[in-house]
Amino acid sequence: MSIVLDQVTKQYQGTPVVNDVSLDIAEGEFFVLLGPSGSGKSTLLRAIAGLTSVDHGRISLRGRDVTSLSAREREVGFVFQNYALFRHMTVAENIEFGLSVRRVRAAERAKRRRELLELIGLAGLDDRLPGQLSGGQQQRVAVARALAHEPRVLLLDEPFGALDAKIREELRRTIRRVQKELGITTILVTHDQEEAFAMGDRIGVMNLGRLLEAGRPTELYSRPATRFVATFLGAANLLLRRQALNGTALPPRGRAAPAPAPADGPRPREHEVVAVLRPEEVELAPSADAAVGHFLGRGHVEEIVFTGALERLRVRMPTEDAGQSIPGCIDCATTVLLDVTRTQAEQRAFPLRHGQAVAIAARRIHVLPTPLSSFTAFAAGEAAAVALARHPWLTALAAQMQTRIAARIEPSLDGTTAAGEPEAVVGVSVIGTGPGCADQVRWLLAHQAEEILCLSTRERAPARVVIYCATPAARRATLAVAASLLRHVPAEAVYVQILPPEEADGPTATAVRGLLDVRSEARDAHGLDVRTELRFAEPGEALLAELERDESGMLILGIDHDSGVTPELSALLDRPAAWPVLLV
Secondary structure, eight states: OOEEEEEEEEEETTEEEEEEEEEEEOTTOEEEEEOOTTSSHHHHHHHHHTSSOOSEEEEEETTEEOTTSOTGGGTEEEEOTTOOOOTTSOHHHHHHHHHHHTTOOHHHHHHHHHHHHHHTTOTTOTTOOGGGSOHHHHHHHHHHHHHTTOOSEEEEESTTTTSOHHHHHHHHHHHHHHHHHHTOEEEEEESOHHHHHHHOSEEEEEETTEEEEEEOHHHHHHSOSSHHHHHHSSOOEEEEEEEETTSOBOOOTTSOOOOOOOTTSOOOOEEEEEEEEOGGGEEEESSTTTOOSEEEEEEEEEEEEEOSSEEEEEEEEEOTTTTOOOTTEESOOOEEEEEEEEEHHHHHHSOOOTTOEEEEEESOOEEOOOSOOOEEEEESSHHHHHHHHTOHHHHHHHHHHTOOEEEEEOGGGGTOOOSSOOOOOOSEEEEEOSTTHHHHHHHHHHTTOOEEEEEOSOOSOOSEEEEEESSGGGHHHHHHHHHHHHTTOOOEEEEEEEEOGGGTTSOOHHHHHHHHHHHHHHHHHHOOOOEEEEEESOHHHHHHHHHHTOTTEEEEEEOOTTTOSOHHHHHHHTSOOSSOEEEO
């Protein structure tokens, strides 16, 4: 590998700007770091270049650990967004500057400069000053200067940001051609998805300091693994859909239901999934029978915008839960607004007008492998349920996840016997911490809850997340939930393995191998790079000590259905704590 990053972390004032980023980039690869402003991509690039130190982790370039080396010793070329040319020097002097510092002979410097000017298409402009060049020409000179000393790695920090569209496109082609001819490993930082698609062999998407996903552009667009990547790489509709435990999608209202399960067989439990529907994959038809794709429901056209080659529409469709009777459910969203794009051929085949009723179908739909879908705040009374649903951190988290929050009244939570069988629980159940929390957790587990978020009174997001599995069987699901949550929380994360105190003096090779397995599973299966630590104590005491280390901490706790809520766990949940707990 040409570039290897291992849990690289950089903090400013205690906040991780780059958060445990691990990445391998092959020799000669053009890799694009894509993300919004403030996602940590430029800081990571500067750390690779040696312009910024790291607080944790390791950086290797072509098999050499350069973490503690200076920028000059790393043999990288860096191109800044603002060109950073010396205004009083000619083009020739700018390109040769790095070679002069390295005391390369004048004849060799001139030869290298002529080669580079020819390569970037600026031959004959040696004597021009930067002020006599266009923006695109200046940026080409900056690239030539970065390549002059034949670096092993080329780093580009948003080099096209100050250029107009036409020059930007020409410069992209030039840099891509130069990179291929030289075979130099290159990293480009950008927030422009079109740029990333046009130039990258692979793309890595960052947000909140974490590297969320890395892969080929076509793979990330068609099969994203996270909400953020799905919506950042092009437009996307995120839908919450019900699905049986066996993977069978439930039909929309108005279609025949599948045959019921045999009386002597298990009854599939419904659960909620997050589905990605690209605007170009939405089919609009006059009726359900006329639709070719998978029928989703009916809706009304709310907006039509003509953009030339494409027609962009917004169509309002009732949600899957609209019209269903869920006892005590309040503030539930009943409609969803879909973005749709249609070609001119589709426009001619089925002209539309504002307010027109249409059947909605999907040509292709992709289900995200995320265990966290929506949130439902549970309480015995309406005021408590609504207050919990409006908790500042919960609303901020739901906004980051682009999902919904519902409030549900359940009198059974305070011991009152409710009439009839309560509706099954789907999504993440939300309750408050403090006395009685453990009993509410038991009730939710008995009614098929899989993830339960116990919210404290603290309003800000956690800065440190502790992950612990009470049993090995809970590890897989716990890591999946932790990865899904941490993509939306700018917090440090540590997986803690707790062993009895009497084992502190004995051999721990097995325990260390277990921690290595945890890190490998988290990274390979869930795209989460997490630190691991070993503790020798009783689990309850160790977890309490971990949480009390930082007042802004959070616990993600994996439990087994068989063991349920132990007395030790009950004591932890019933404390009037200042930290949230997510049970898996």
